[in-house]
Amino acid sequence: MSLSPAPSSTAAWAEAARIPVPFVYYQCPCRNLRASQGDVLSFDSLTQPPQGADILTLFPLPRLYFCQECARMCCPLCVAEEIACYYCPNCLFEVPTASVKAERNRCGRNCFECPVCENTLSVVSMVEPTPLAGAGGAGPAAIPASPGGSSSNNTHYLTCGACRWDSLEVGLQFERPTGLASQLQPHEDARKDAIEFENLRQHFEKFLKSKDANGPTPASHVGAGGLLRGLSGGGLNLPPSLLATIPGLASFASMSRRSSTLRAIRAEHKLEAYSSSVDLLKADDADRESAVVLSTSVTSLQQRLHQPNDHAVHKTALYPQRIQLRTKRSKRCRKCDHIVVKPEHKAQSTRFSIKMMASNHVPSITLAHPFPDKLEWDVPVRVIVRFTNPLDVPIQVALATAQSTIGTATADRTSQDLQNEPEEGNCQITLLAPNFVVDAARDIWDYDDDAATPAATLPVAVHQKARNFCCVYVQVTPKRPGSRQPSSEPARFVVETIKFSMLVHVQPLGHEQTSSTEVPGPEETAGTAAKPDKKAAGPLSCWVVIGLGDLIP
Amino acid sequence: MAATLPSVICDDSIIEGDIIVGSANVVSPKCSITVAKPGSRIVIGDGNVFEENVKIVHSGDGEMKIGDNNIFQVGCVFEGLSIGSGSTIEAGANVLGTARIGSNCVLGAKCTTSTALPDNTVVFGTAHIRRVQTRSNRLQANLHARHLEYLREVLPKYHHMRSD
Numbered sequence: 001m002s003l004s005p006a007p008s009s010t011a012a013w014a015e016a017a018r019i020p021v022p023f024v025y026y027q028c029p030c031r032n033l034r035a036s037q038g039d040v041l042s043f044d045s046l047t048q049p050p051q052g053a054d055i056l057t058l059f060p061l062p063r064l065y066f067c068q069e070c071a072r073m074c075c076p077l078c079v080a081e082e083i084a085c086y087y088c089p090n091c092l093f094e095v096p097t098a099s100v101k102a103e104r105n106r107c108g109r110n111c112f113e114c115p116v117c118e119n120t121l122s123v124v125s126m127v128e129p130t131p132l133a134g135a136g137g138a139g140p141a142a143i144p145a146s147p148g149g150s151s152s153n154n155t156h157y158l159t160c161g162a163c164r165w166d167s168l169e170v171g172l173q174f175e176r177p178t179g180l181a182s183q184l185q186p187h188e189d190a191r192k193d194a195i196e197f198e199n200l201r202q203h204f205e206k207f208l209k210s211k212d213a214n215g216p217t218p219a220s221h222v223g224a225g226g227l228l229r230g231l232s233g234g235g236l237n238l239p240p241s242l243l244a245t246i247p248g249l250a251s252f253a254s255m256s257r258r259s260s261t262l263r264a265i266r267a268e269h270k271l272e273a274y275s276s277s278v279d280l281l282k283a284d285d286a287d288r289e290s291a292v293v294l295s296t297s298v299t300s301l302q303q304r305l306h307q308p309n310d311h312a313v314h315k316t317a318l319y320p321q322r323i324q325l326r327t328k329r330s331k332r333c334r335k336c337d338h339i340v341v342k343p344e345h346k347a348q349s350t351r352f353s354i355k356m357m358a359s360n361h362v363p364s365i366t367l368a369h370p371f372p373d374k375l376e377w378d379v380p381v382r383v384i385v386r387f388t389n390p391l392d393v394p395i396q397v398a399l400a401t402a403q404s405t406i407g408t409a410t411a412d413r414t415s416q417d418l419q420n421e422p423e424e425g426n427c428q429i430t431l432l433a434p435n436f437v438v439d440a441a442r443d444i445w446d447y448d449d450d451a452a453t454p455a456a457t458l459p460v461a462v463h464q465k466a467r468n469f470c471c472v473y474v475q476v477t478p479k480r481p482g483s484r485q486p487s488s489e490p491a492r493f494v495v496e497t498i499k500f501s502m503l504v505h506v507q508p509l510g511h512e513q514t515s516s517t518e519v520p521g522p523e524e525t526a527g528t529a530a531k532p533d534k535k536a537a538g539p540l541s542c543w544v545v546i547g548l549g550d551l552i553p
Numbered sequence: 554m555a556a557t558l559p560s561v562i563c564d565d566s567i568i569e570g571d572i573i574v575g576s577a578n579v580v581s582p583k584c585s586i587t588v589a590k591p592g593s594r595i596v597i598g599d600g601n602v603f604e605e606n607v608k609i610v611h612s613g614d615g616e617m618k619i620g621d622n623n624i625f626q627v628g629c630v631f632e633g634l635s636i637g638s639g640s641t642i643e644a645g646a647n648v649l650g651t652a653r654i655g656s657n658c659v660l661g662a663k664c665t666t667s668t669a670l671p672d673n674t675v676v677f678g679t680a681h682i683r684r685v686q687t688r689s690n691r692l693q694a695n696l697h698a699r700h701l702e703y704l705r706e707v708l709p710k711y712h713h714m715r716s717d
């Protein structure tokens with residue numbers, strides 16, 4: 001997905017989004033999916049290396065998912081998210097979807113965060129336990145006194161362990177130590193801003209109801225929410241309660257209905273004027289000004305943003321906020337709608353019932369030691385790239401660069417042409433080992449400690465081969481891009497990130513081709529048969545961008 | 554009640570130099586309280602808790618004064634001029650050379666100060682923000698008394714104590 005035209009030079013690429021070096025980023029194939037509008041991802045559609053704006057389609061391997069149906073990687077941009085459950089991060093209570101909206105996306109039990117420093121507040125009781133009563137059970141008659149006293153006239157308040165704020169500072173105390181949010185509810189409803197909001201809502205609702213009664217929505221009008229209106233009002237006739245269970249959707253649907261109604265009837269009726277019944281915060285403008293001048297009693301921007309209903313200016317108006325709910329989400333492949341990630345429903349559980357991560361299906365590519373001592377313009381260095389195979393079958397890896405995939409066109413180019421070609425990057429790549437095999441992954445105790453293939457028998461340009469990885473050499477020659485515009489470049493301080501893109505094609509091989517090392521024993525084949533979820537996928541190819549380091553042109 | 558009790562000082566701690574220790578203090582193992590210069594001294598009041606790996610260093614001249622019922626939490630370093638009563642120096646915090654700490658102050662975990670903290674100051678967070686706390690230290694005093702009581706009882710069960 002190109003959001004903007006590709007920057008024409010590598011310097012612009014470097015400035016557009018700088019990823020800290022060194023890095024190995026994979027390109028999600030969804031860019032090509034969208035470009036071709038086709039269903040088939042062919043090798044041909046991948047021959048364009050990632051360019052400037054494509055930096056947004058590059059992700060490190062751990063952030064990518066894998067769809068088995070499409071046999072492709074999915075990035076966070078091409079999965080659809082659904083909320084699986086809402087829960088409070090503090091008490092881990094799972095909030096039913098239907099009541100999330102009523103509770104305004106915040107915990108409705110006992111969890112509050114500090115208005116000063118955003119820490120979680122704890123509830124303490126005012127009546128102190130009898131001194132030294134329980135110390136080692138030594139205090140004799142003191143024990144029965146404390147619980148009896150606390151139940152009758154004890155009060156509780158919230159306190160912050162980090163900044164020592166407590167709710168007594170704003171005159172807030174509770175009779176019972178549980179259900180604080182519901183104890184606070186009447187108090188919150190009595191706030192000026194809450195009353196004003198409620199009045200406004202009633203005012204508009206009354207108006208909209210009377211308009212709704214006047215006549216049906218004109219069918220010709222199809223607004224942004226036309227589909228939703230059709231769902232709720234027309235053929236399917238979903239009950240409003242069902243819509244209401246989907247937060248956002250309900251308000252969206254009703255909003256679209258209202259807006260269209262509003263437009264249709266605007267000519268006939270004017271909205272009657274609303275007069276505020278609450279004298280709101282206007283009065284204290286002068287007060288506010290003086291507070292700002294004094295500046296020690298004014299809240300910080302952060303604190304104000306955390307108190308959205310009134311954006312308290314005075315520190316004395318800071319008020320404990322209920323803790324915001326978090327969500328667990330399941331993710332689907334946008335192309336085929338199959339689920340790639342599905343968390344377990346319980347809030348306490350950190351497990352997933354489905355979790356298809358790309359790192360379990362795509363070889364992980366890393367830069368291996370020894371790393372070149374330093375990068376210099378026009379000095380070739382050899383970089384070792386390690387391919388680690390997560391599959392339980394060997395894989396055949398084929399590498400290509402932009403130059404080699406363009407084919408014959410590149411062959412008769414002069415060096416001057418290369419410099420004018422923006423996609424070439426700022427270095428020249430020679431793949432010394434374009435084809436090699438990486439052995440299958442096994443359980444860690446199944447590896448022989450000394451099974452690394454001796455250096456003498458290694459294929460050309462393979463640095464090391466052991467277990468389920470293979471390290472190959474890539475020769476990189478940084479090419480100074482500054483020679484292109486010698487006059488304008490030195491004025492700015494630009495750091496060039498030396499990076500190159502590489503097309504990686506992975507072909508899983510069957511078990512019978514486990515040629516090079518040893519024949520798998522019978523118990524091992526049984527083991528692999530027992531986990532069919534890791535079954536060998538088809539061939540897969542993707543662009544990988546490897547960043548080596550920074551150089552000043 | 555505390556005034557009559559002797560201090561509990563673990564054998565595995567370093568106490569060097571001219572130091573006057575009040576009553577009912579608790580010095581945990583691996584603590585070090587040192588006076589660098591001859592002629593200088595540290596005067597410690599009553600009921601202070603020095604947790605493990607706390608370093609109290611007096612490298613200047615004259616007297617370093619430590620009040621009553623303070624808590625020095627694990628791994629904090631105190632090199633200041635004085636500290637009042639009922640203050641807490643939280644884990645890993647640093648009080649540098651010229652600082653005076655008032656009473657009922659809290660220096661939050663990993664916070665640093667080189668300037669004076671007036672009474673009731675709280676320093677917290679990564680930005681070392683200061684605010685004034687309104688809470689009376691009455692509740693805290695109660696908690697502190699129980700803390701002391703517990704340590705006095707438990708520490709001698711597991712560590713050798715100094716007899717002097």
Ligand SMILES: [Zn+2]
Pocket residue numbers: 028029030031073074075076077078079
């Ligand atoms: Zn994608």
Ligand SMILES: [Zn+2]
Pocket residue numbers: 088089090091092093107108109110111323
């Ligand atoms: Zn909660």
Ligand SMILES: [Zn+2]
Pocket residue numbers: 114115116117118119160161162163164165
């Ligand atoms: Zn706080």
Ligand SMILES: [Zn+2]
Pocket residue numbers: 067068069070071333334335336337338
């Ligand atoms: Zn899919």
